[in-house]
Amino acid sequence: MMVAAFRNQDGLLDALGRLRANGIGPLQTYTPAPLPEAEEAGSPIPLIILIGGVVGALASLGLQTYSSVWAYPLNIGGRPDFAWASFIPTIFENAVLVAILAGFVAFFVLNRMPHLYDPVDEAEAMRRASADRWCLAIRSDDPALLDRARPALSDAVSIEEVAS
Amino acid sequence: MSASALPPVVAPGETIRSMTDEVSAVPLDDRSWTWWWILLAPSVLLLLGGVAGVGWAFNRGIRVWGNDWPVMWGFPILAYVWWIAIASGGTFISAFFFLVRVEWRTSINRLAESMTLCAAACAGIYPILHLGRPWFFYWLFPYPNTMTLWPQWKSPLLWDFMALLTYVLASVMFWYLGALPDLATMRDRAKHPVAQTLYGFFAMGFRGGAAQWRHLKAAYGTIAALMAPLVVSVHSVVGLDFAGAATPGWHSTEYPPFFVFGALWSGIATVTLLVLGLRSVLGLGGLMTERHVRVLAKLLLVSSLCMSYAYIMDAWEPFYSGDPVEKTQFLHRLASPVYWGMLGLNCLFPLILCWRWVRENHWLLATVCAASIVGMWLERYNIVVLSLERADISSAWGSYTPTIWDWAVFCGTVGLFGTALLLLIRIVPIVSMFEMRELLQKRTERPA
Numbered sequence: 250m251m252v253a254a255f256r257n258q259d260g261l262l263d264a265l266g267r268l269r270a271n272g273i274g275p276l277q278t279y280t281p282a283p284l285p286e287a288e289e290a291g292s293p294i295p296l297i298i299l300i301g302g303v304v305g306a307l308a309s310l311g312l313q314t315y316s317s318v319w320a321y322p323l324n325i326g327g328r329p330d331f332a333w334a335s336f337i338p339t340i341f342e343n344a345v346l347v348a349i350l351a352g353f354v355a356f357f358v359l360n361r362m363p364h365l366y367d368p369v370d371e372a373e374a375m376r377r378a379s380a381d382r383w384c385l386a387i388r389s390d391d392p393a394l395l396d397r398a399r400p401a402l403s404d405a406v407s408i409e410e411v412a413s
Numbered sequence: 414m415s416a417s418a419l420p421p422v423v424a425p426g427e428t429i430r431s432m433t434d435e436v437s438a439v440p441l442d443d444r445s446w447t448w449w450w451i452l453l454a455p456s457v458l459l460l461l462g463g464v465a466g467v468g469w470a471f472n473r474g475i476r477v478w479g480n481d482w483p484v485m486w487g488f489p490i491l492a493y494v495w496w497i498a499i500a501s502g503g504t505f506i507s508a509f510f511f512l513v514r515v516e517w518r519t520s521i522n523r524l525a526e527s528m529t530l531c532a533a534a535c536a537g538i539y540p541i542l543h544l545g546r547p548w549f550f551y552w553l554f555p556y557p558n559t560m561t562l563w564p565q566w567k568s569p570l571l572w573d574f575m576a577l578l579t580y581v582l583a584s585v586m587f588w589y590l591g592a593l594p595d596l597a598t599m600r601d602r603a604k605h606p607v608a609q610t611l612y613g614f615f616a617m618g619f620r621g622g623a624a625q626w627r628h629l630k631a632a633y634g635t636i637a638a639l640m641a642p643l644v645v646s647v648h649s650v651v652g653l654d655f656a657g658a659a660t661p662g663w664h665s666t667e668y669p670p671f672f673v674f675g676a677l678w679s680g681i682a683t684v685t686l687l688v689l690g691l692r693s694v695l696g697l698g699g700l701m702t703e704r705h706v707r708v709l710a711k712l713l714l715v716s717s718l719c720m721s722y723a724y725i726m727d728a729w730e731p732f733y734s735g736d737p738v739e740k741t742q743f744l745h746r747l748a749s750p751v752y753w754g755m756l757g758l759n760c761l762f763p764l765i766l767c768w769r770w771v772r773e774n775h776w777l778l779a780t781v782c783a784a785s786i787v788g789m790w791l792e793r794y795n796i797v798v799l800s801l802e803r804a805d806i807s808s809a810w811g812s813y814t815p816t817i818w819d820w821a822v823f824c825g826t827v828g829l830f831g832t833a834l835l836l837l838i839r840i841v842p843i844v845s846m847f848e849m850r851e852l853l854q855k856r857t858e859r860p861a
Contacts, residue, residue, distance in 0.1 A: 258854065277622060277623065278621075278622065278623050279620050279621045279622055280621045280623075280626070281429070281433075281594075281598070281621060281847065281850055282429075282621075282847055282850035282851045282854060283626035283627075283629075283630055283847075283851065284623065284626065286623065286627075287623065287626040287627045287630055288630065290627055291631075292627050292628050292630070292631035292632075294628055294631040294632045294635060295631055295635045298632075298635045298636070298639070302639075312555055313566045316555060316563035316564075316566070317563070317566055317567075320561070320563055321561065321562065321563040323565060325565065325567045325568075328567060332566075332567055335566060335567040336566055338569075338572040338575070338576070338646070338650055338653070339566060339571070339572055339575045341646055342572070342575040342576045342578075342579040342643075342646065342650075343575060343579070345579055345583065345639050345642075345643050345646075346578070346579040346582060346583065348639060349582075349583045349586055349587070349636050349639055349640075350582070350586070352632045352635060352636055353586045353590065353632070353636075355628075355632070356590065356628050356629065356632045357617070359624070359628050360622075360624060360625050360628055362617045362618050362619070362625075363614075363617040363618050364617070364618030365613060365614070365617070365618045366618075367618070367620065369620070370620075375601070375620070376601045376602075377601070378601070378620065378621055379594065379597045379598040379600075379601045379602075379619075379620070379621055380429075380430070380433045380437075380598055380601065380602065381429050381430045381433060
């Protein structure tokens with residue numbers, strides 16, 4: 250695999266465009282801040298959070314209804330057993346908890362994290378990919394393809410080849 | 414028309430490189446940490462005193478505290494409410510101002526969230542200690558048990574348990590997701606193998622890959638949108654703990670918003686105090702600039718005015734209701750210096766913030782913040798203790814005196830807060846570096 254590092258986002262995006270135009274890939278970027286593309290491409294996480302919230306709310310309503318209507322009816326100031334209005338605060342809190350848990354877990358599952366080692370870590374440039382270098386990895390071991398990629402990486406600060 | 418332009422959110426010379434160096438140097442460099450040890454030593458001592466106090470309460474039961482009929486809530490609930498209010502302020506700054514996309518939030522949100530975690534930890538231990546038989550705290554959870562008992566869902570006290578549980582867990586997850594990219598930076602910059610391993614483990618293999626950023630942005634933004642209503646609900650439910658009881662002085666629909674105002678006021682004050690202290694001592698003045706200080710000062714003034722409004726309503730209601738018990742109870746509070754201290758520190762003294770030169774004077778601003786923290790403690794005393802001292806019938810009147818063990822546990826939580834926050838500052842980057850990079854990138858793009 251070949252890892253190229255750039256001084257800033259614009260350098261990386263230019264090279265990325267050129268590589269894509271030449272059909273070189275698969276490509277992976279490692280950047281210290283999100284690329285503008287990150288905003289445009291969607292993520293299923295908001296939907297997962299919504300589903301978590303709905304499931305949490307329904308489960309909470311079900312549990313409260315079951316326990317106060319069937320399992321343990323308790324007369325509190327003459328209120329009905331199914332006093333749904335007084336269930337609302339707990340439903341809200343439970344829904345938020347399940348929703349946030351779902352989003353949190355989904356983040357790690359979707360990214361297959363923890364992912365403590367990756368061959369790309371062998372590239373020296375990756376030490377600064379979390380600080381001030383915008384890195385690009387061509388995850389291929391085909392020497393012909395990598396040679397073809399070099400002209401597109403002319404703006405790079407460094408180019409390294411590491412085993413993948 | 415603007416006679417004086419606003420100071421910049423980031424000092425003009427800051428670049429992505431310099432910002433990353435400055436922030437990650439805080440935990441990694443062998444700089445002088447004298448001030449840190451000077452603050453840590455008393456914090457740990459207070460914490461140890463608190464551990465002793467809790468140990469004694471476990472050994473003898475909670476009769477070692479001043480709680481007694483009719484003031485059954487006393488210090489534990491007073492301190493619980495005080496701490497959870499301070500904690501909420503951090504989430505307000507972090508989540509609300511994220512949603513409205515203000516730039517000044519970026520360099521202080523990590524600090525605000527870290528402060529929230531420490532204060533929420535202090536708040537969280539109090540209700541459990543106050544149970545009297547803390548080893549049965551799990552009875553609050555709804556689970557099928559051999560006693561065939563279920564929680565009483567109609568009670569605000571159970572809502573409070575659910576709210577606090579959600580709030581603490583959600584705050585930890587929100588904080589951790591936001592810290593993940595910065596932990597990765599620390600992993601890549603750490604020199605010591607132990608530091609590399611620990612940061613590496615907690616960064617969980619975050620490398621700034623395109624998919625990682627995409628999911629992180631989506632998760633963080635959506636969770637922030639949930640944290641904002643959550644924090645309002647948490648402190649409203651704390652208010653309902655009081656309003657739900659048929660106790661004179663408490664039984665009012667004003668309580669939920671009243672408590673949320675209090676959370677804003679004391680939480681923002683705590684964040685401001687930390688910003689004022691840390692920007693000078695950690696050399697982060699280029700990131701936490703005059704702009705931040707001025708914005709926070711204005712927020713303080715607004716939240717103090719909200720408090721004044723709440724106190725006016727609080728004073729108006731006993732007389733409007735015409736209920737003699739409410740009136741007696743309120744006059745009892747008026748006779749206490751605690752009430753006047755509360756008004757002075759939360760309403761009158763902060764009015765000096767109306768003058769711009771006061772908002773720009775860091776020492777005066779810090780004094781207002783300290784006044785807020787003390788004033789809110791007095792408010793909790795006024796609500797929890799003074800109200801309970803005057804119940805409906807005069808035969809149930811009483812008085813309350815905290816014991817040395819009350820003070821030991823309370824000071825212990827102050828020590829816990831200090832110790833935990835100092836450790837976090839020493840270990841985790843206290844400014845969100847990846848969000849600062851986005852901000853700096855936007856700034857360099859704009860003139861071009």
